[in-house]
Amino acid sequence: MRTFKKIALRLSDHIALIAMSSIVILPFVWMITTSLKPPKLAFAAPYLYPTHFHWQNFVNAWDEAPFSRYYLNSIVVAVLVTLGQVLTSALAAYAFDRYEFPFKKTLWFTLLASMMVPLPLLVIPSFQIIQHLHWADNLAALIIPRCWSAFGILLLRQFIHSIPRDFDDAAKMDGASVLRVIWSVILPLARPAVATLALFAFLFAWNDFLWPLIVLNSPEHFTVPLGIANFSGKYGTRWTLLMAATVSATIPAVVAFLAMQKSLIRGLASGGINE
Amino acid sequence: MKRSHIRLASILSLAVFATVSLGAGSAIAANKKAVKPVxxxxxxxxxxxxxxxxxxxxxxxxxxxxxxxxxxxxxxxxxxxxxxxxxxxxxxxxxxxxxxxxxxxxxxxxxxxxxxxxxxxxxxxxxxxxxxxxxxxxxxxxxxxxxxxxxNNLALFYNKDLFRKAGLNPNKPPKTWAEMRTDAMAISALGNGIQGMEIYVQPGEGLTWQFQPYLWQTGAGFLNKTNTAPTFNSAAGKTALQYLVDLINVDHAATAGQWGAFDKGQAGMRIDGSWMVGGYRDNAPFEFGTAMLPIPDGGVHATNMxxxxxxxxxxxxxxxxxxxxxxxxxxxxxxxxxxxxxxxxxxxxxxxxxxxxxxxxxxxxxxxxxxxxxxxxxxARPAIATYPAVSDAFSKALEPAFYGTVSVTDALANADAAVRKALSGK
Missing domain, CATH: 3.40.190.10 (Periplasmic binding protein-like II)
Incomplete structure (x- = not known):
């Protein structure tokens, strides 16, 4: 009887989970199915499984604009922003956790407060700074200002705080410098948090639309989201091409997520149990 | 010839050659500079x-x-x-x-x-x-x-297949508002969620741009000649708005909501621009036709530019x-x-x-x-800097009327007040 109750409970759990997962997955399935339909059947049923394989949509979408160039730009930006954020966040988080220095608390709360400023509010002053630096219409404008992240520092600091200082001391007694301690001891132990930060940074940089739109003027510097937006215009939306381009744009993000999902889950779960 | 003369001649030749070469070089450079494109x-x-x-x-x-x-x-x-x-x-x-x-x-x-x-x-x-x-x-x-x-301008697109199914003549699109209403009701009677007429009711310039022809056709207009005050809050304006609201809420020949039913072959008619002709020719899953915008009794031809x-x-x-x-x-x-x-x-x-x-x-x-x-x-829509704000205010005030939550009279009065405010730049 008890076994039956257990099975029923597990079954209901799984039904609930499948229902919730479906809400997330169905739009993706619809996107893939539409990307494979001929334009005339874009709105025709069935919606959730492909009955046509009109691969020409992908060819046409890529012919529409220099998407290979956009991809290269997006990859360069997303990878460098991810590396930059992990590096700067790790150094800052270690310093905030392990060292005492003047105005530490003030700096920490200023950092936290900066996370509460809505992004659109920062756009105009950021653009003015970019102009003064002559970085407008340059990929530097997408990379360098995004190499620092208050969220990243907060995330890593919380994780580093849970790593006993004895590890640092042991490494130092063996002659390791501070940078060596961070690189060889702290970062490997903080892998789940680093993976979480890396994934967030990559997805943010990959999906960003507003900032590239404002700072970029030349198609040779455009990123994937700017290219995709042009499939929906004043004179209509080309749904099948839009979906084909979106499927192509989703692949790197899905790959990044699949590669890091175990560490991501551990990282997110650990965030709740740290002091 | 003396050796010194030979040397002198050689130096002179070299000098001439160098001068000519340099000259030619700079001429080419100058030429290149001249054609360097902007x-x-x-x-x-x-x-x-x-x-x-x-x-x-x-x-x-x-x-x-x-x-x-x-x-x-x-x-x-x-x-x-x-x-x-x-x-x-x-x-x-x-x-x-x-x-x-x-x-x-x-x-x-x-x-x-x-x-x-x-x-x-x-x-x-x-x-x-x-x-x-x-x-x-x-x-x-x-x-x-x-x-x-x-x-470009707006005209009437209609689905010939749905006209045929509804027993209407596919080569005789409506010319008047009354005919458009009758045709829309006949098509919506087909059932299966098919709308007789698709009407754009989402707030924004889309709604304003689609609705303005009705105002011009009845003579209500949109703003006065000096673009300083609205003119649509009038008996003629009410006739225009009431016509569309009745199509939705009384005749049930149209549905207020998402836009796109006509593209799918789920609506008999819709007002849209000439740029859609090529798209429908290539991709529409039905036979389509176009016609000038139907006009009300005693009204005039008008479309939006x-x-x-x-x-x-x-x-x-x-x-x-x-x-x-x-x-x-x-x-x-x-x-x-x-x-x-x-x-x-x-x-x-x-x-x-x-x-x-x-x-x-x-x-x-x-x-x-x-x-x-x-x-x-x-x-032509009013060429004034406040137009985007005017259009936004107008469409937001009108939207509830299409859903039947605000009366036509109140919606136009609200739109009148909102547009006056937008015109004043406040």
């Missing part, structure tokens, strides 16, 4: 087939004009205006841009536009043959700051000259005729309208005739 950016939002047609024309221009390279840059439609406003504020404007006519008031006031009348040898020469209504958008303080790059204006931004003299050269070329009749053929936009002048290229295209594409015939009834 590269200019052309910001626009023409995507898809329109963008491809533009690229073909620009490639041709670049090939023929060795002194200018035009680089088209396509931004999403909804983002081009803020992009241009940012560029104007920060001094990073492109050399040329083509914008929605509804944005022209903002562009005109920027102080950054080149006086095209002066640059093209006088207003008369610059605007020769262009329909005067299209010049209203670029005329500012006695100057011509932009020229029409394209124009859309399109883009092209302008040059102030900059270095060479850049500005290149921009003006390109605009002159792009707005010339032969290029405009080819542009209209590729895009299904409407002609900007009689010369373009009567060109053989366009006449042949219209003969091949009969669905365009309705648009051509009613271009002369196209009304």
């Amino acid at each position: 590269t200019i950016q052309f910001w626009n939002y023409w995507d898809g087939g329109n963008g491809q047609a533009l690229n073909v024309l620009i490639a041709e221009f670049n090939k023929k004009n060795k002194d200018v390279i035009v680089k088209p840059v396509t931004f999403p439609w909804g983002d081009l205006l803020p992009k241009l406003q940012t560029a104007i504020a920060s001094g990073t404007t492109p050399a040329v841009a083509a914008t929605d006519i509804a944005w022209m008031a903002n562009m005109n006031q920027s102080g950054k536009l080149v006086d095209l009348g002066a640059a093209l040898g006088g207003i008369k020469k610059a605007t020769a043959g262009i329909y005067p209504s299209l010049l209203t958008y670029g005329t500012y303080k006695g100057k011509i700051q932009s020229l029409p790059a394209s124009t 859309g399109g883009e204006q092209i302008m040059a931004f102030k900059g270095k003299p060479a850049t500005q000259a290149a921009a003006v050269k390109f605009i002159k070329w792009f707005t010339s009749a032969p290029i405009q005729a080819r542009w209209d053929v590729a895009t299904n936009f409407m002609p900007i002048s009689d010369t373009v309208a009567n060109s053989n290229v366009l006449l042949k295209h219209i003969a091949d594409e009969p669905a365009l005739k309705a648009f051509i015939n009613q271009q002369k009834y196209a009304y």
